[in-house]
Amino acid sequence: MSSEESKKVVSLKELKEIGVPVVSVSTLDSEFYGTITDMEVRVDKYGNRALFVRIETTNGLVVQKFTKTGIWEFMKALEQLGFSEEDSPIGYTFKWRKMLRGRMLKERWFPVELVEEKEEIAEEETEEEEVTPEEVRKEEQPQLPEMSDEAKLLYGTLMDRRVMSEGDVKNLYRDKKAYKKAVAELIDKGLIEEFKKGGKKFFRIKQ
Structure with a gap:
């Protein structure tokens, strides 16, 4: 094999340097x-029109899917960044x-800050490595308590609508037991509250 031909051969090491692995969103x-x-x-x-966004990270390539309201929120997030x-x-x-969105509280990642230079990323990562455990705990966002599927459906819908009438809430479920279970569970956890207006019963996210 001549020297010119050997130059055309690509080693696995070279492939590794230019290749990008696909990373699951669950690992983010x-x-x-x-x-x-x-x-x-x-x-x-599922037959729905969806937006697929390819994101290159330090760990690999991530493909994130947005549908309907997710597309709208993604667009609004970009508008807020200029x-x-x-x-x-x-x-x-x-x-x-990461944010919880939709009726089933699905995890989605939205852009919250525009990074102009790659150097800024390196600086941010260095700073994060120096953060103490006490500081990390302070910055951690409170996690939602575990809840049943019935409660997730109601809580996720209320997160989108903010306020729902008793009739609208009942329409989310096929039977009355599921409706009562979800309402009682979320009220007991202090996540929603019940109030009356004009003689009708309503539910909303508890502030």
Whole structure:
């Protein structure tokens, strides 16, 4: 084999340097830095139009899917960071934060900060390594208590709507037992409250 031919051979080490592994969203931290490399709208396996966002992180490539309200919230998050309707976020690096969204409280990561230079990412990561356990505990967001599927459905819906009438809440469930169980559980946990207006009963997220 000549020297010219040997130059064309790519070693596994070289492939490793240019290859990017695909990372599951379930492995992501509550906050991470990532660059949007591509966005595509297509029909998912359930027949719904969805937005698929490819995000390159230090651990690999993440593909995050947004549907309906998720797409709207993703767009609003970008607008809050200064993007207009004509702008594209592709090629920009963001700080992403995990949030619970939708009726079933699904985990989604949204951009919360625009990072102009890669150096800023390195500085942030260095600072995080120096944070003491006491400081970490102070910064941790309170976790929702464990709850049944019935309670998750009601709580997630109320997170979107803020206030619901008793009739609307009952319509979420097929039987009265599930409705009563969800309401009692969330009130007992101090997550929602009941109030009356105009002789009708309503429920809302407890402040």
